[in-house]
Amino acid sequence: MKTTDELLRIKNLHTGFRIKDTYFDAVDNVSLTLRKNEILAIVGESGCGKSTLATSIIGLLDRNNTRIEGEILYKDTNLANMTEDELNNIRGLDISMIFQDPLSALNPLMRIGDQIEESLVYHTELSKNERKERVIELLQQVGISNPKRVAKQFPHQLSGGMRQRVIIAIAISCKPQIIIADEPTTALDVTIQAQILDLLIDLQNETGAGIILITHDLGVVAEVADRVAVMYAGEIIEEAPVDELFNNPKHPYTRSLFNSIPQLSQDSTRLNVIEGIVPSLMNLPRSGCRFSSRISWIPEEAHEDNPTLHEVSPGHFVRCTCWKHFHFKSELGGNQHVHAD
Amino acid sequence: MFMQIDNLKVHYPVRGGFFNTVVDHIHAVDGISMEFDKGNSYGLVGESGCGKSTTGKSIIGLEKITSGKIIYEGEDVTNKRRDRKSAYNRDIQMIFQDSHSSMNPRKRVQDILAEPIRNFLNLSPQEERKRINELLAIVGMPEDSKVKYPHEFSGGQKQRLGIARAMATNPKLIIADEPVSALDLSVQAQVLNFMKDIQNEYGLTYLFISHDLGVVKHMCDHISIMYKGRFVETGETKEIFEQPKHIYTKRLLSAIPDVSPNGREERKRERINVETHYQKEHKLSFDENGRVFDLVKVSNTHFVAESPKVKEVI
Structure with a gap:
């Protein structure tokens, strides 16, 4: 692999939580790379540290009670050392995240359109009308058939699958290089799950983004991933291309x-x-x-x-x-x- | 056949308007029939909101039945479901999805397990203690766990305690509503193995409610696929998986991810293919109100909901 393809390089990452003045590493010495146009799946059972790994990358952990050591290199800068303000300029623009529960990730009092617009306001210099157009375009892109109406609706008016599509629209609104999807389909029915996974792959083919897919479902991994890392008790215990891992674990x-x-x-x-x-x-x-x-x-x-x-x-x-x-x-x-x- | 459900319906009233009158009904369960043989496992599969949990709850008596009959050992028990004196109440037990919230956090395990015993079996305190020890042995938990509280156990252990509680009265039928969907893979395997073991040992019948077709296939002999409160297809596990007839079943089967990356491109094409079929033939597969048709016999055990007009199955 050429090094230019490398989007994100995690080196010897330790993420520890404070319990009674001692830090316990939930992510213990993890090294990973994410390349362009790749879906990297991180699999493991609950408590293995896979979600902690994701939240460390995007800097969503409470800094008073966690300790992050090691390097998370994105474009030669270390995300682990960034201040909150510096991170805000990267979150949503370069790296974005898709959460498990689409209802609690959306603001129940804001219209869908306004929520998608939010990151456009923050990261781009589009005019109001251009932003509105972009919102409609995004909703169309994630396969919502009547985007104008949906943009004016509130989250509770949408079904689970639609909400997850909206979350994905928000995540891709600024064309990020890296998308972190934390159990994106766990709360959905199988038929909807299949649709959302197909959508993720299609979007990736269009934008060439690198996706980190965190899941406990080996079936989902087999359907979409390119490379897989298996985590157990905070460590990566096996890493391989998807065919190799499933055929030759x-x-x-x-x-x-x-x-x-x-x-x-x-x-x-x-x-x-x-x-x-x-x-x-x-x-x-x-x-x-x-x-x-x-x-x-x-x-x-x-x-x-x-x-x-x-x-x-x-x-x-x-x-x-x-x-x-x-x-x-x-x-x-x-x-x-x-x-x- | 020791138990039979005949044309079960559960409708919820929708209130509205000026006087808050009943303006409409939600047909959560809309006319389903099932038969239970001893020692078999029956699966109830469907997407969220299809009425599968309501079915389970109405059988055990946690939900009012609008119409229909439940016949248990030759006796109509539809109105006796909550009657503590009736054998039905003792013989049908339930395991819940979230074992944590289904147990009183302030009670010790021995009191949780003693509750069904005190309700249904007239045992002396010594016999009761003996029975509790027996139950813990059945689910493979150490004896000292009876003085602990539910929060002291892991998810898999709590689910086993839930099973122990359901086993307390020597039931004939256990309704398991998503018993493993909150558990990790390895723990899930443990609970499923264990449920099979006690089934073989005690000749239990299971009604297994789940959205996970893999689990249902592993556990059940007979599967019913539910959609909008009605069965679209019902048959032996083999028949459903090898010769699905209804387009909804096909769509559900094609959406399940296979645990192998080989040939995933073809599976994706197949999935899109079935989905377009489903959209196109939606009108043919369901009547003008979107209701599922009545079941038509395909073989002795295999029934499919099919339009009376269209005999040709795609």
């Missing part, structure tokens, strides 16, 4: 997740269950393989002392070495002789 956590999905295409009677629970933020093991406690039948020698990401094939990174010796508990031990390598 390596890390025990990724493989366990795939096995616990009730799929349409297969008839299995029992689903795989991951033993134990996700450790809470305060009780995270900060050294060694964080997944080791949940695959206790894998001998300790299989894990690295300080697990790092290893490139197993071009673009495919896996943390720790335990994947080489991993087998599901129901299977017989495939590799009895474990060498610490």
Whole structure:
């Protein structure tokens, strides 16, 4: 990949929350890059730090109770060190965000048109009439069939799918380079979900923006993503192009997740269950393989002392070495002789 | 067949006008019929607002029935649903979507579990304690959890306590309204496996209400697809997934993301194809008021809502 394609580079990011005067890292040493015209999916279960990662990028966390260390490089500037004012000039213009719950993300007392216009007023020097035209154009672009009427309506008058379209219209109003979509379809029905995902892809093809898609739904990832990063307990444990990850998952956590999905295409009677629970933020093991406690039948020698990401094939990174010796508990031990390598 | 629902209707009045009179009705559930066999699982699938939860609630008696009958073991129980003395009330139990808000936060687990026992089974305090321990063992929770409060448990554990409460009276039918949609994948798998286990052990019947077709396919033998308060298609799981007849079913199936990136371009084309079909044939598939047609027999188990005029299925 050419470096010019790179939109965003996250280097060794730590985001910690303060609990009784101690900071606990919810995002622990995460490095990622986002390229132009790419959908990067970040997957993980609740509490793995995926939303914290997104809000750190766009600077929406409460600065009094969080600590952000590391670099979030956008156009050679570090977003992590920016002041609120500097961030305001970037948010909405260069980086914008799509939220999960479209009703609570919209102001219930403002007309749809005015809400879309807001970021145009802030970031552009269009005249009032030009802005109005742009609002109609945007509503059309996100597939709303009668934009003039919708622009005059209030959020409660629209259905969930329409509201999410409005949110997307707001997000793309200033043609941002980067769109962060945090569970954009979780609150929607499947048929609406399919429409919204198709819309996101179409818009991306038009604008060439880079999209960070945060989701827990592996089906959504398989439908739209180009590259996938799987997070567990604040760390990225596997990163690969989408085909590679789904056809050739390596890390025990990724493989366990795939096995616990009730799929349409297969008839299995029992689903795989991951033993134990996700450790809470305060009780995270900060050294060694964080997944080791949940695959206790894998001998300790299989894990690295300080697990790092290893490139197993071009673009495919896996943390720790335990994947080489991993087998599901129901299977017989495939590799009895474990060498610490 | 131990239980039967016959032409169930739930209409909500819409009030308005000067005297706040009833001006219209919302047809939340508009004439559905179901039959339940022992030990089987029945799925009720549909988009939000289609009336699937209302169906579940009206069967258990949390919702008034406008018309229709519920026949339980040969007896009409439509008006006895809230009667504590009736066996129906004991034998039909429910698991809720949000296990957290369905439990009293000020009660300990032992009191939560004791409530159905005290209501329906006349047990001495010793027997009651024994039964609570049994229930906790059934759902695989340690015995000391009975002195804890609901907030001390994780989401999956709370859902299991919800199941334990539903199991307390040895029910025949459990209505599960989106039991796993608030849970993470790995926890969801745990709860689903576990629900299957107790079904096999106790011969339970499930009515599984969900919007997630993957989960329903995994759990159920028989699926009904609901739209605007009526069934558009009902049949064995295999029939629904392999030979969907109604355009609405096809649209729903095509919208589900597959957990594999292979061939996603084709799936997208297929999806758009079905969607245009759906828009075009909307008039043919539903009557002039947008109401779903009556069910027509396709095979012994497979029924589809089809226009009496158009016999040709696309």
